[in-house]
Amino acid sequence: MTSNRAAMIAGGVLAAFFVLSLVTFTVRSTEVACVTTFGRPGRPIKQAGLYLKAPWPIQRVFKFDARIENFEGKFEETTTEDGKNVLVMVYSGWRIAEPIKYLEAVGTVEGARQMLEGLVRTYKNGVLGKHPFSHLVSLDKSELHFEQIEGEMLTSIQKEARDRYGIAVEFLGIKMLGLPETVTQKVFERMIKEREGKAVELRAKGEAEAAQVKADADVKRAEILAAAQAEAKRIRGEADAKAAKYYAAFQKDPEFAIFLRKLEALENTTKDRTTIVLDPRTPPYDLMQSPGGG
Amino acid sequence: MAQDRDHELGSQALAGALQSSFRLLQLAMVAILVYIVFTGVYVVKQHEVALVLRLGKVVGTKADRVRQPGLHFGFPYPLDEVIRVPVKNFQTVKSETHWYQLNDAEKEAVARKEDPGPGPPTLRPLMDGYTVTGDTNILHSQWQLTYQIVDPVRYALDFAQNGKQKAVEELLRAALDNAVVIVSARYAADAAYRTERNQFTDDVVAEVSRIITAQNLGCSVERLDPVIEPPRQVKMAFEIVFAAEQEGDRLRKEAEGYAKRVVLESQGKASQIKGEAQGLAGGTVQRARADAEAFLKLLPQYKQNSAVIRKTTWLGTLNRVLANADEKMLVHDEEELRLQLSRDPKVIAEQSRKAVEGEAEAKPEGAPQQQPAGPPPGADDGHGH
Numbered sequence: 001m002t003s004n005r006a007a008m009i010a011g012g013v014l015a016a017f018f019v020l021s022l023v024t025f026t027v028r029s030t031e032v033a034c035v036t037t038f039g040r041p042g043r044p045i046k047q048a049g050l051y052l053k054a055p056w057p058i059q060r061v062f063k064f065d066a067r068i069e070n071f072e073g074k075f076e077e078t079t080t081e082d083g084k085n086v087l088v089m090v091y092s093g094w095r096i097a098e099p100i101k102y103l104e105a106v107g108t109v110e111g112a113r114q115m116l117e118g119l120v121r122t123y124k125n126g127v128l129g130k131h132p133f134s135h136l137v138s139l140d141k142s143e144l145h146f147e148q149i150e151g152e153m154l155t156s157i158q159k160e161a162r163d164r165y166g167i168a169v170e171f172l173g174i175k176m177l178g179l180p181e182t183v184t185q186k187v188f189e190r191m192i193k194e195r196e197g198k199a200v201e202l203r204a205k206g207e208a209e210a211a212q213v214k215a216d217a218d219v220k221r222a223e224i225l226a227a228a229q230a231e232a233k234r235i236r237g238e239a240d241a242k243a244a245k246y247y248a249a250f251q252k253d254p255e256f257a258i259f260l261r262k263l264e265a266l267e268n269t270t271k272d273r274t275t276i277v278l279d280p281r282t283p284p285y286d287l288m289q290s291p292g293g294g
Numbered sequence: 295m296a297q298d299r300d301h302e303l304g305s306q307a308l309a310g311a312l313q314s315s316f317r318l319l320q321l322a323m324v325a326i327l328v329y330i331v332f333t334g335v336y337v338v339k340q341h342e343v344a345l346v347l348r349l350g351k352v353v354g355t356k357a358d359r360v361r362q363p364g365l366h367f368g369f370p371y372p373l374d375e376v377i378r379v380p381v382k383n384f385q386t387v388k389s390e391t392h393w394y395q396l397n398d399a400e401k402e403a404v405a406r407k408e409d410p411g412p413g414p415p416t417l418r419p420l421m422d423g424y425t426v427t428g429d430t431n432i433l434h435s436q437w438q439l440t441y442q443i444v445d446p447v448r449y450a451l452d453f454a455q456n457g458k459q460k461a462v463e464e465l466l467r468a469a470l471d472n473a474v475v476i477v478s479a480r481y482a483a484d485a486a487y488r489t490e491r492n493q494f495t496d497d498v499v500a501e502v503s504r505i506i507t508a509q510n511l512g513c514s515v516e517r518l519d520p521v522i523e524p525p526r527q528v529k530m531a532f533e534i535v536f537a538a539e540q541e542g543d544r545l546r547k548e549a550e551g552y553a554k555r556v557v558l559e560s561q562g563k564a565s566q567i568k569g570e571a572q573g574l575a576g577g578t579v580q581r582a583r584a585d586a587e588a589f590l591k592l593l594p595q596y597k598q599n600s601a602v603i604r605k606t607t608w609l610g611t612l613n614r615v616l617a618n619a620d621e622k623m624l625v626h627d628e629e630e631l632r633l634q635l636s637r638d639p640k641v642i643a644e645q646s647r648k649a650v651e652g653e654a655e656a657k658p659e660g661a662p663q664q665q666p667a668g669p670p671p672g673a674d675d676g677h678g679h
């Protein structure tokens with residue numbers, strides 16, 4: 001009896017689950033849903049939770065992943081305002097915002113990608129056709145308008161994607177920017193020429209700078225030595241001035257002072273390796289001639 | 295009777311079979327119940343956080359919906375679903391969008407660690423990736439982005455996942471590619487490749503961080519590791535520039551060395567000049583003082599007897615002069631009287647050396663050896679001739 005009761009309870013629970021599954025459905029926080037009644041789209045559901053519905057075939061639930069998907073367009077050639085051909089690949093993050101519109105116009109992720117491909121191509125060509133090449137590539141930062149270009153594409157695509165396909169394009173960017181294949185060869189030729197010129201310039205610059213450094217050094221040497229000579233002159237001048245104060249004493253008898261200075265000069269100038277030619281009458285050699293001298 | 299017995303035996307066997315099947319069913323139901331109950335208990339590991347979806351809806355408020363590491367209880371599956379997000383682990387995304395492709399022969403050459411050659415004359419779209427630089431040159435680069443999840447709710451719930459393919463990772467890679475395109479477009483190729491590579495990388499980090507924040511991808515950039523190369527087709531030209539730069543640097547360094555040496559030498563010379571001047575100046579002053587003092591000392595006596603003082607000082611000086619002189623010649627009206635007194639040993643040695651050298655020069659010519667005409671002047675006994 002007990003076993004039978006348990007079996008009945010289990011059966012009842014299973015039956016209840018089955019009935020519930022026919023008349024309820026859950027929408028995850030990562031999903032949006034759309035309920036159709038005999039094929040006619042009804043309310044869109046954007047909030048997560050448990051919902052009631054009439055059993056199939058009266059009502060049918062279409063659930064879509066509402067999370068952000070990645071879309072990458074084709075790497076295609078387009079022309080800038082100034083007639084330059086460039087290859088551009090645009091990527092974007094998109095999600096389903098209006099489940100009914102999405103169900104009616106697109107239905108699948110693959111379908112959405114195709115729609116976005118068309119939109120991106122149209123607006124990419126349209127926006128880039130209004131900007132010169134220098135807005136994309138330039139050494140002058142003030143010329144670059146990369147973010148503006150991406151912003152213009154995003155704004156245009158966003159509106160149409162939402163209005164027509166129920167798709168919210170959250171963000172957009174340029175993933176690849178290139179040049180037509182034949183142009184790359186010309187770029188290589190230019191790169192080689194630029195670098196050959198640069199090499200010559202660098203070598204010449206090195207030589208010129210080295211010569212300048214050496215010349216500067218020579219000038220500095222001349223300046224240092226001139227300054228030293230001037231300083232030496234000043235030192236000697238000061239010394240002469242100090243000496244002159246002592247020599248003031250000679251004023252007391254200039255004639256005697258000059259005599260003494262002469263003697264000193266005589267002695268100083270005949271100190272080393274001197275040969276003196278003398279008259280024998282010069283003292284003290286005059287004594288060699290007679291005891292009384294000359 | 296036999297038929298009844300057979301029927302009874304058959305019924306018993308059927309009842310037995312049903313009973314054992316029912317027991318098996320009971321066991322299975324208990325097992326399912328136990329499984330269901332235990333799926334409500336979960337552990338969040340130390341490097342992750344968890345989010346709980348109850349009937350598809352995130353459980354909790356903004357403040358408490360992220361479950362921290364530890365043991366947690368919830369409702370069993372399928373009521374609750376636990377999503378784990380590894381927030382403490384560093385994640386990486388690699389991009390080779392801007393890199394070139396090698397053909398099989400080139401790959402084999404690389405595997406042998408050989409140069410794969412200059413490659414095709416052009417870059418093929420969608421095969422050879424690259425970026426256009428601000429000077430309309432071309433560079434190849436590949437990047438590895440290391441990031442951390444900072445907003446687990448956004449990262450885990452707001453981006454699609456198709457099997458192992460996570461849209462958020464694709465979008466991070468796209469953001470990185472986007473940043474490289476934008477930053478390359480304002481750098482000269484040589485700067486991005488070599489002279490300002492670190493600044494270039496930093497700018498890409500800043501740009502990719504800006505894009506990730508603007509797109510709210512729920513991550514933060516930890517680091518970025520690039521490999522940047524010029525196209526194989528023009529590699530040699532880059533090497534020529536590098537060599538020229540090295541040569542220029544060498545010349546500059548050489549000149550700087552010269553300049554340093556010249557300046558140091560001239561500074562030394564300047565110090566010497568000043569030192570000599572100072573020495574000389576000191577001597578001048580000292581001498582002047584000594585002269586003045588001697589003069590003043592002698593002056594009173596000179597005033598008393600000028601003739602004697604004059605004569606004695608003169609003779610004293612003359613004595614010293616004559617004593618110091620190396621050679622003195624007394625020239626009479628008709629004859630010459632030569633005296634050599636206290637000869638300087640240096641002068642004697644010099645004269646001897648000259649004499650010997652004169653002999654040595656004469657010898658190789660085979661001239662007969664000659665005795666010097668007389669003793670060297672230094673050997674003189676001090677008497678005149």
